Amino acid sequence: MASPLSSASAFLLLSLSALFVISPVHSLTCTSQSFTNNAVYKQCLDLPRLSSYLHWTYDQSNSSLSIAFIAPPPKSDGWIAWAINPTGTGMKGAQTLLAFKSDGDAMTVKTYNIKEIGPITESKISFEVWDLSAESDGGVMRLFAKVKVPGNAQTVNQVWQVGPSITAGLPDQHELQTANLNAKTTLSLVGEQMASPSGADSRTKMKNIHGILNVVSWGILFPIGAIVARYMRTFESADPAWFYLHVLCQVSAYAIGVAGWGIGLKLGSESEGVQFTDHRNIGIALFCLATVQNVKQSSPSIIFGTRKATSISGRGYSTVETKSTNNLYLPAVNGKALPTAMPCS
Template structure:
């Protein structure tokens, strides 16, 4: 019995020792951390993801904040960033402090983030910045910054991130999963309260992917494919009216998916209040308007083939159709550029290049078939005229003989 009690006591002592060591370790990584410059910071919070910590001093008289953002378990070929977003909860619109190692020295600068395709180029922020610097030690990088908050504001949205450095100075795209899509929070510099933005970043990212896939399939693939059926397949007599149904099927399915993708785009615009409505968005709205007009005119205002207005209808149908295809392909590439989706851009380039190659081959074959058919018709017409002349001459000879 005594041995059993001794064993229980030893286990309890071991557990308390582990807890104490864990707490000591936690304190060393945050409030008890000592900077090499011996600079004291009154407040500190562990940020929860990406092995990051934020230390700060808040000066209420000037509404100024002095921060030290620490990222541990990093490497020399990684960049790190910490940003304040005065207008939204997310990446777009954030005012960033960025650090990376270049030729063995730490480079720190500011960069406003205006789009998802940002290259994080140096620029002034939307609020006064008095200091920005960096330090590194082992596998740890620290960003030091001092700036002024907007008037009467102590609560801000902040974002932190890390990614690869390509070559000596190119900042690569950060990962799009795990902690990299969870590194958002709201912080009150006065009270020290930090609230994680739960479920914020992953959901919009999935919506962006769905938006991109739907629009790449609709405007970027089905619409050009429908054009190929209408222009090149209909020259085959055996394909009539199959080509027409294939054309209508591609255009209608493409339009439906495009509308769904467009609605997603408008939702993303509304959700990301810090995002400016870029050229990509304007082209998307133009595509929806043009395609809707094309559908209405095509189904309800199409005159018969022998109608005097059929030529004008054809001109509108062709013009609007080719404009939709051209703008659609351009906008797919614009969207992929905004997302920095290099692999997807290569894949879509392969798809559209294949469709272009097929269209070129069929265009050559179509021209050959049209010329051959025209030549055959001229030959038959000439043969018919010769036969008619011969018959008339023979009839005249018979009359003279009589």
Template sequence: MVDSLRPVLFITLFVPLFISISAQTCRTHVFPSNNQVSTDFTSCNDLPVLNSFIHWKYDPATRRVHIAYRHTNIDSTRWIAWAINPTAKGMEGSQALVAYQKDGQMTAYTSPIPKYGTSLAEGKLSFDVPNLTASFQNREMTIFATIQLENSTVVNQVWQEGPLSNGVPTVHSMAPANKQSVGSLDFLSGQSSGGGLVDSRTKRKNVHGVLNAVAWGILMPVGAIAARYLRVFNSMDPAWFYVHIATQTSAYIIGVAGWATGLKLGSESQGIQHNTHRNIGIALFVLATLQ
């Protein structure tokens, strides 16, 4: 009887321990002795999406922070990036550290991102980065860097990954995880947030959707219904005509605003095309204009 209970006792005691150990990620990670920055990182955070982790050590005297951004379970055919946005929450305007493998060797460089659809071209950032290297081993890509903070220790952070094409970084996926890879981080206290902040472009996309839904989905049909069904009632003459004109005109004005917002979003998304969505929008705009 005792022997038969031993496996049950083992599972009861040790499986929760194994699960707990496997759940501990950044705090249990040990950097190899040959890591490219000889820094003992004192703090770390598990980023909520994209299998990513940020380690750092902040020096208050110099206002420098040594960071290691790790992205696990990634292939050598992809690029990674970690960025600070000094002015807003989100990708647009962020100052990025980029790394990928080229010709069997890791390359790391800085890349300012003025707008969406960037090609991650190399360029100088708005703050100093005295040291920058990268490593790749065991399907784990890491960026090591030293960053000179200018004012606050609280920063808006962005992290991302995407494919390479002919050895050059290309546009990342628009999957939910890629859209949620933004947040804030306090290098002094270690407090962080992320995984769902709404940036200005997301707000414009929401505005674009609401404007077009109201214009083409509500006001335009109401105007057509008024002209078709209210005119048969003598008591509604000429009120039906004014209702028809008011709703159709409002629908067209709001629809033009939604259409213009869509054009702006499209110009900011180089390399990303939604052909069906675009064709429907053009057709609606042309038909409404002709009407």
């Protein structure tokens, strides 16, 4: 009779073996994948987003591209799509092949010429395609096709996507996460394929810059400027340093904030079909309030060399006129400049 220890060891070994044997296809690299139809492709690529893979063979003699696109849809009754975009790098203009379950477990492939961002309908694409087929197994869908590409093409812009469901034979909208919006690369038809981009693309970098600039401006410099004006002005030893520190923080914050705001407008104009209404409205409101504040503070008296300041006398305040000396604004009483600047009213 086997001991409990040996039985436990055998069970553990069996469990570990199962983990290696029963592993999902999309967890492998493309070089480890095979197909039920025994198809073989010359090249393959682990696509950088959506856990997707592309296998392809390009025949220069007839400009045909044989592809196998593999991806896991968000849900079992979802869809996967692969496209070539001859006019751009995004979804608009993409000549799309889309695979989904049409009747029960039966897979079908349809073509879509995506002319505008929004709901799409089945339509003929600008490339000749044949041998369209698809299969689904283990939560992963595979799309097979042959595409006629321009004879002189050395690269093509590819776009891929996955979606959650099909309604009345039409694909429902995919998610708008970063991975979905950036599922696009350039595919090399001649020579070795360049390595998949591991870092963020230019649009993601712009988003990061937009976020950093706005955090520094609205989240750091503006609050520091307000704190300096509120609390440091009560210390005589900090006069007039607090004033110039306050101005430096406010002006720098405004300049950096405007730069971040402008980048946000640029990103918004390039995101066709995707709108972040609340985010945009908050940004516009911050810009308007900051602009009004700076215009209000930049009165003509400051621009032309005089400003009003208040001197602290006990708990009371008295207003005095200031004159500029070497571009430094110092308070003046009866035409005589005082040695230090007083807090602005």
